[in-house]
Amino acid sequence: xxxxxLFVFTAILLLTGCxxxxxxxxxxxxxxxxxxxxxxxxxxxxxxxxVQGAVGVIGSAMFPCNWTTETTYKKNxxxxxxxxxxxxxxxxxxxxxxKIVYSQTGSWQLNRLFLQAASNTQSTLYITQLTNTENxxxxxxxxxxxxxxxxxxxFSREFAHSFSLTFQHVAIRKSNQTIASGKAVFQIAGEVxxxxxxxxxxxxxxxxxxxxxxxxxxxxxxxSWM
Numbered sequence: 602x603x604x605x606x607l608f609v610f611t612a613i614l615l616l617t618g619c620x621x622x623x624x625x626x627x628x629x630x631x632x633x634x635x636x637x638x639x640x641x642x643x644x645x646x647x648x649x650x651x652v653q654g655a656v657g658v659i660g661s662a663m664f665p666c667n668w669t670t671e672t673t674y675k676k677n678x679x680x681x682x683x684x685x686x687x688x689x690x691x692x693x694x695x696x697x698x699x700k701i702v703y704s705q706t707g708s709w710q711l712n713r714l715f716l717q718a719a720s721n722t723q724s725t726l727y728i729t730q731l732t733n734t735e736n737x738x739x740x741x742x743x744x745x746x747x748x749x750x751x752x753x754x755x756f757s758r759e760f761a762h763s764f765s766l767t768f769q770h771v772a773i774r775k776s777n778q779t780i781a782s783g784k785a786v787f788q789i790a791g792e793v794x795x796x797x798x799x800x801x802x803x804x805x806x807x808x809x810x811x812x813x814x815x816x817x818x819x820x821x822x823x824x825s826w827m
Contacts (some may be wrong), residue, residue: 611737626758626796630818633801637789637815639716640745644827646681646709648724648743648766652783654774655703655726656737658687664731666693669803674705682710684692685722701715703729709745720747726768736772738780740775748804760799762791769808 628636641647654674656673676683685707692700703726711718726741744765751758764787767821771783790800803817812825 620711625766626756626793628793628799630820632758633789633799634655634822635716635747636762638712638824639711641716641824642826643669644680645711646676646683648745649780649826650676651705651724651743652679652726652771653773653778655728655739656778659689659701659703659728662690664698665676666691666696667696680711680713684708698731699729701731703728715752717750718747719749720745736774737769739768741768742766759794760791762789765787779811781809783807
């Protein structure tokens with residue numbers, strides 16, 4: 602009888618332990634890195650594509666003062682779908698084009714092998730150095746909020762997240778709409794379904810060769826894109 606009681610007690614402890622483990626699902630640094638890269642990389646439809654795409658949208662327009670334009674920006678392939686409604690307006694100083702205020706709202710879907718995501722997108726970017734320079738200069742904020750499913754060979758995680766990023770003096774080449782230099786700061790926050798909330802802040806330094814140094818949680822990484 603004593604052995605049977607001990608067996609039952611041990612089983613209860615094991616079951617309780619499993620329930621506690623299930624109730625504390627969380628994202629590792631590796632999970633966060635995968636999510637951050639997807640939200641950033643151009644080949645995943647990330648926010649770097651937003652800032653480069655903004656320069657592509659305004660193109661080589663003549664920039665008449667106070668001119669407001671509405672258009673769409675779409676990038677769709679087997680990996681991601683990015684669909685945005687765009688408005689941009691030329692602001693002049695003494696009848697000389699000084700900056701463009703570029704705003705967008707839309708959606709982003711990603712379908713990679715280990716990560717599926719669906720987010721609403723919005724941004725406000727301020728584009729300067731419109732004439733007589735090799736690069737545009739971009740500052741502004743981007744926000745993406747949505748749902749994600751992260752899969753691994755042995756587990757999966759479903760979580761909601763909010764990803765916000767502020768571009769700081771990012772130079773975009775007029776010749777090919779790629780990033781030449783600049784910085785950004787970001788924050789990602791959310792909660793794993795049936796698990797723990799998370800929140801991290803970090804920074805990016807763009808190298809000008811389609812790579813950037815990324816730092817968060819005291820660790821440094823290098824990311825690259827197409």
